[in-house]
Amino acid sequence: MKRHLSLFLLVALFLAACTSNTQTPTADVTESTSVTTDAPTATPTEEPVTVLNVCTASLPESAFLYDGRNPVAKQNLLTLTQREIFPYAESSHGAALLSETPTQENGGITLQSATVSLGETVVDANGDLVVLKAGVTVRPSGCRSTECAISWDGTEALYLDQMVVRFQLADGLAWSDGAPLIVADLVFSFDLASDPQTPGLQWMESRTAGYTAESDSVVLWTGVPGFTTAEIERLFWQPLPSHLFTADATWESVSADPRWSAEIASLGAYQVGAWTEDSLQLVKNHFNANDDAAPYGEIQIRVIPDLEDALAAFSNGTCDVLDQSYHLERDVETVASLQTDPEATLLVEQTSSWSQLAFGIKPASYDEYYNPIYGDRPDFFGDARTREAIAGCLDREAIQEAVFAGLAELWPSFVSAEETTLSMEEQLIRDPQRAAQLLEAVGWRDHDLNPDTPQQAWYVYGIPTNTTFSINLYVDSSALSQQIVGIVQSSLGECGIEVTPVTLPANQLYAPGPEGLLFGRQFDLALIGWAPLTQIDCALYESNQIPSQDNQWVGTNIAGWSEALYDKACNNASLALPDEMRGALQRAEAHFMSGLPAVPLFSVPEVIAVKESACSAVNDLWDFGIDNPSCP
Structure with a gap:
């Protein structure tokens, strides 16, 4: 998935049809003399140039892939100047970089x-990069799950699976300056990405044992022993023009090259024609002359920092597209106005960032022992049925409608609705009646038959009798969080759970442990958001991710939830090969839903406004999705 918009087609005609008016000569003729005159020659007329005007809040500083900065404007630029990696029959982006998608069936994987031997770098059975020593748990060669993992004794010969992926370049590809695309361009890109000076985690680079040329058209990716993955697109580094740099070029010298913000060579449908402080001109790359891939003769990207000014320019036709940098999804009134504009279309894409309502299942104070008599918070969430009941009380649909102008998408688990293996029957639904039954089964009672007062613990294991179900909900001070608080409070109140919102500055809420409320595991409920992880998001709630003194309070499992079967299922999904992925994900999702350490809420959408007449072309240009239903 990529970006989303709808645009108006702006056509600029450049005509150079100039004819000179010359005086007709006269000649003296005799009766026997005849004069012939050549027919006039028409001056050719240039073809009209269609121009797409994209408005953005800011331009990228550079088109260099590995400078540590990746704003929306840069993402959009790279989409237009790069090629797709894998060939798709329905793609309109021209030839892909590869001749075929590597699979286990075709021998590409x-x-x-x-x-392996003592002291070597390997990936263990948990998917972590470790130095091999006695006691490390690994999957021996041929073992494809945690069930057959072993603890190495440090002496026996050890063999691990090593994944190899073969990427075959398509024939005849060239850069916009005419230089052929070669395997050296791929290796050059990987070398820069893995340079120690390159910003970023280098998560996949560190799991790569080799990225080498097998031939003039084939590059081989070889993984660190023990590491396997279904995400093969992450094993391919977008090529960079090695012919423009010296053989010993480093990240420092390449990143500082001024051509990255001028006219660097392109492989995509467009190339940079001109780059100034407040505008960027893209022209067709004639080495990628597919008209479907480049429906516009020219794309002008213009900086208008202020949203109100950009909306005015969109209204008067100066802008055909308002890109994602304006964050239209945050402005309910603007979205409503654009939705009623007959000349505008909104293209929406769901990102991989998502929000959730996390349970404080096991506070840090429980780590040594739990005793509410001596001040420990009552164990409200230790019973999974209570967490399920809260999910059944919560009006997630109301939250979805309240945030991002109703454009967000509910997540069924730790993956999106598009990726989930859960059936509709297995997904969360609002069911207050069943929630009440679950709470009663746990031991909570409506002691005064008053729905406006919280329930009391009568027979709840580990909670003193007559304890009221009164909890705090911790949120940051953002407008988004404040929109959600009231819905959570009223939804849970209908089930006899009293919720008191506690609003804190983000830097205080997300402060590191042990002092911080979230990462110090000192909360009841918390509304939090996660950007996508480097691996599958089930890893958020693995047991080894519980922040504690043992790991210097660094971890994402702020719920304190620990379930061995879930850990195994998540590890299997993280290390699954493509043909193993669906089954592994299905098992991990099932364990997540049975334990429910958090209630998944919604993804964060990105919105682009486009003139209706250009919607389909722009949708294809940025690959927002084939047959996007937003386009008329």
Whole structure:
């Protein structure tokens, strides 16, 4: 998935049809003399140039992939100047970089048995990068799940699976300056991405044992022993023009090259024509002359920092597109106005960032022992049925409608609705009646038959009798969080759960442990958001991610939830090969839903406004999705 918009087609005609008016000569003729005159020659007329005007809040500083900055404007620029990696029959982006998608069936993905020894870097059975020593748990060669993992004794010969992926370049590809695309461009890109000076985690680079040329058209990715993955697109580094740099070029010298913000070579449908402080001109790359891939003769990207000014320019036709940098999804009134504009279309894409309502299942004070008599918070969430009941009380649909102008998408688990393996029957639904039954089964009672007062614990294991179900909900001070608080409070109140909102500045709420409320595990409920992880998001709630003194309070499992079967299922999904992924994900989702350490809420959408007449072309241009239903 990528970006979303709808645009108006702006056509600029450049005509150079100039004819000179010359005086007709006369000649003296005799009766026997005849004069012939050549027919006039028409001056050719240039073809009209269609121009797409995109408005953005700011331009990127550079088009260099590895400078540590990745704003929306840069993402959009790279989409237009790069090619797709894998070939798709329905793609309108021209030829892909690869001749075929590597699979296990076509031999593009293979496993080889690699000998490993003490002190080598390997990936263990949990998916972590470790130095091999006695006691490390690994999957021996041929073992494809945690069930057959072993603890290495430090002496026996050890063989681990090593994943190899073969990427075959398509024939005849060239850069916009005419230089052929070669495997060296791929290796050059990887070398820069893995340079120690390159900003970022280098998560996949660190799990790569080799990225080498097998031939003039084939690059081989070889993984660190023990590491396997279904995400093969992350094993391919977008090529960079190695012919423009010296063989010993480093990240420091390449990143400082001024051509990255001028006219660097392109592989995509467009190339940079001109780049100034407040505008960027893209022209067709004639080495990628597919008209479907480049429906506009020229794309002008213009900076208008202020949203109100940009909306005025969109209204008067100066802008055909308002890109994601304006964050239209945050402005309910603007979205409503654009939705009623007959000349405008909104293209919406769901990102991989998502929000959730996290349970404080096991506070840090429980780590040594739990005793509410001596001040420990009552164990409100230790019973999974209570967490399920709260999910059944919560009006997630109302939250979805309240935030981002109703454009967000509910998540069924730790993956999106598009990726989930859960059936509709297995997904969360609002069911206050069943929630009440679950709470009663746990031991909560409506002691005064008054729905406006919280329930009391009568027979709840581990909670003193007559304890009221009164909890705090911790949120930051953002407008988004404040929109959600009231819905959570009223939804849970209908089920006899009293919720008191506690609003804190984000830097205080997300402060590191042990002092911080979230990462110090000192909360009841918390509304939090996560950006996508480097691995599958089930890892958020693995047991080894519980922040504690043992890991210097660094971890994402702020709920304190621990479930061995879930850990195994998540590890299997994280290390699954493509043909293993669906089954592994299905098992991980099932364990997540049975334990429910958090209630998944919604993804964060990105919105682009486009003139209706250009919607389909722009949708294809940025690959927002084939047959996007937003386009008329």
